Amino acid sequence: MIELEQILKKNNVKPTAMRLxxxxxxxxxxxxxxxxxxxxxxxxxxxxxxxxxxxxxxESELAHKIDDGTGVxxxxxxxxxxxxxxxxxxxxxFHCKLCNETSCxxxxxxxxxxxxxxxxxxxxxxxxxxxxxxxxxx
Amino acid sequence: MIELEQILKKNNVKPTAMRLxxxxxxxxxxxxxxxxxxxxxxxxxxxxxxxxxxxxxxESELAHKIDDGTGVxxxxxxxxxxxxxxxxxxxxxFHCKLCNETSCxxxxxxxxxxxxxxxxxxxxxxxxxxxxxxxxxx
DNA sequence: TAGTGTATGCAATGGAAGTGCATTAATTTG
DNA sequence: CAAATTAATGCACTTCCATTGCATACACTA
Numbered sequence: 001m002i003e004l005e006q007i008l009k010k011n012n013v014k015p016t017a018m019r020l021x022x023x024x025x026x027x028x029x030x031x032x033x034x035x036x037x038x039x040x041x042x043x044x045x046x047x048x049x050x051x052x053x054x055x056x057x058x059e060s061e062l063a064h065k066i067d068d069g070t071g072v073x074x075x076x077x078x079x080x081x082x083x084x085x086x087x088x089x090x091x092x093x094f095h096c097k098l099c100n101e102t103s104c105x106x107x108x109x110x111x112x113x114x115x116x117x118x119x120x121x122x123x124x125x126x127x128x129x130x131x132x133x134x135x136x137x138x
Numbered sequence: 139m140i141e142l143e144q145i146l147k148k149n150n151v152k153p154t155a156m157r158l159x160x161x162x163x164x165x166x167x168x169x170x171x172x173x174x175x176x177x178x179x180x181x182x183x184x185x186x187x188x189x190x191x192x193x194x195x196x197e198s199e200l201a202h203k204i205d206d207g208t209g210v211x212x213x214x215x216x217x218x219x220x221x222x223x224x225x226x227x228x229x230x231x232f233h234c235k236l237c238n239e240t241s242c243x244x245x246x247x248x249x250x251x252x253x254x255x256x257x258x259x260x261x262x263x264x265x266x267x268x269x270x271x272x273x274x275x276x
Numbered sequence: 277t278a279g280t281g282t283a284t285g286c287a288a289t290g291g292a293a294g295t296g297c298a299t300t301a302a303t304t305t306g
Numbered sequence: 307c308a309a310a311t312t313a314a315t316g317c318a319c320t321t322c323c324a325t326t327g328c329a330t331a332c333a334c335t336a
Contacts, residue, residue, distance in 0.1 A: 014302090016314065035292080046316045051293080053314095069205040069263050071324080072292075094257060111249045113264075118271035119232060125207055126251075127263045133256035152333090154283065173323080184285045189324075191283095209293080210323070 011060040018045060022053045023062075023077075032066050032074035032093070032102040068095040068102040068127050076104050087112070090124055096132035103132065149198040156183060160191045161200075161215075170204045170212035170231070170240040206233040206240040206265050214242050225250070228262050234270035241270065 004023050008015040025041060026033065038050045054075050057063040061084055066074040082089045092108035095101075110126050142161050146153040163179060164171065176188045192213050195201040199222055204212040220227045230246040233239075248264050 014313080016301090018315080048294090048317080049315050067205065067207040071205075071209075092251065094253070097260070105254065107254075108252070111251070113230065113249070113266060114246070115232070115266065116243065116245075116271060118274045119266075120269040120274060121266045122235070122268035123266070125263070125265045125267070128251060128253065128257075128259045128261070129263070130260040131258040133254060136256045136258060152282080154332090156284080186286080186325085187284050 007062070011062045013056060013060050013062065018049060019053055019056070022050065022057075026057075026063065026075070026077045029076075030103065032068070032076040032104060034072045034074050036072070066093055066102060066104075066127075067125055068093055069129065070095065070100075070102075074102050079106055086110075086121060086124055090126075093125075093127045094132060095127060095129045096135055097129060098131055098135040101132065102127075145200070149200045151194060151198050151200065156187060157191055157194070160188065161195075164195075164201065164213070164215045167214075168241065170206070170214040170242060172210045172212050174210070204231055204240060204242075204265075205263060206231055207267065208233065208238075208240075212240050217244055224248075224259060224262055228264075231263075231265045232270060233265060233267045234273055235267060236269055236273040239270065240265075 004020050004027075005015040007023065008019060013019060021042065022038060025038065035047070035051055035054060038054065039045075039047050042050060054063065057077075058065050058075065061078060061082065063075050063077050064082075064084055066076060068074055078084065078089075084090070088109070090110045092105040092110060094103050094105055096103075110124050113121065113124065115121055142158050142165075143153045145161060146157060151157060159180065160176060163176065173185070173189055173192060176192065177183075177185050180188060192201065195215075196203050196213065199216060199220065201213050201215050202220075202222055204214060206212055216222065217227070222228070226247070228248045230243040230248060232241050232243055234241075248262050251259065251262065253259055
């Protein structure tokens with residue numbers, strides 16, 4: 001528990017009860033989760049609070065925001081020492097159309113992309129859709 | 139004009155007046171457009187009709203749907219001979235945060251992606267965000 | 277020409293993101 | 307310690323976009 005507090009403090013986020021709980025929840029999830037997921041888990045808490053909690057996490061580089069193409073924003077904790085930097089920290093996301101889960105393939109960094117002249121890249125989003133290993137083996 | 143009809147017929151889409159107009163509109167656009175863009179252009183037509191027209195185009199592989207991370211679905215005509223196939227047809231999209239335009243970098247195919255064992259890729263979406271060449275030169 | 281199927285238009289719904297404001301909790305400062 | 311300031315939370319509401327149901331209009335076929 002104390003560890004959780006440390007994580008938040010390290011990123012200059014005040015460790016409120018709500019934030020600790022949401023952080024814990026995210027830690028337990030292997031796949032990326034949506035605001036609705038969090039909302040369904042913390043029924044007693046308000047949607048807005050959860051929304052802002054996630055927003056705070058993203059702004060303080062504790063979590064990253066994932067657009068997996070489903071139209072619903074997903075969130076996942078950053079890896080240790082992640083600064084959400086292009087070329088080094090950004091990885092591939094995989095969305096399974098069967099189980100509907102979006103997972104972070106953190107080992108799969110985004111390949112180097114050459115852009116036409118005068119284009120400046122600031123962020124890259126790479127999402128692969130298909131069938132994940134779990135669903136494939138069933 | 140007759141050309142437009144041919145395009146539709148080739149993809150088994152009945153060439154109605156509305157569809158011809160929307161197709162024409164898409165042809166004139168270099169960047170990907172949203173339903174709202176189309177709606178603003180064809181003020182007299184109904185949103186639903188335009189929505190379904192675009193949907194029809196996507197389903198008949200005349201256009202592809204782009205999720206550029208803005209939260210608004212964009213559409214762009216497929217290239218000649220496109221079958222929306224992974225590895226050969228899918229290309230990079232670039233979203234400029236200044237002019238807010240999403241462009242198809244059709245010359246930039248998506249690099250080969252190696253997935254972990256038992257993952258099956260069916261679709262890939264690669265979006266780079268930053269500043270486009272036009273905005274960069276101003 | 278009648279009949280069938282598709283396209284269109286209108287109205288309405290639903291989901292998700294986001295904002296404004298009042299209230300409460302926490303922290304700083306005199 | 308109390309007052310004052312700042313931050314976090316909860317509630318209500320708005321907005322935006324995607325999507326559907328149903329009735330009408332159009333087009334094609336028998």
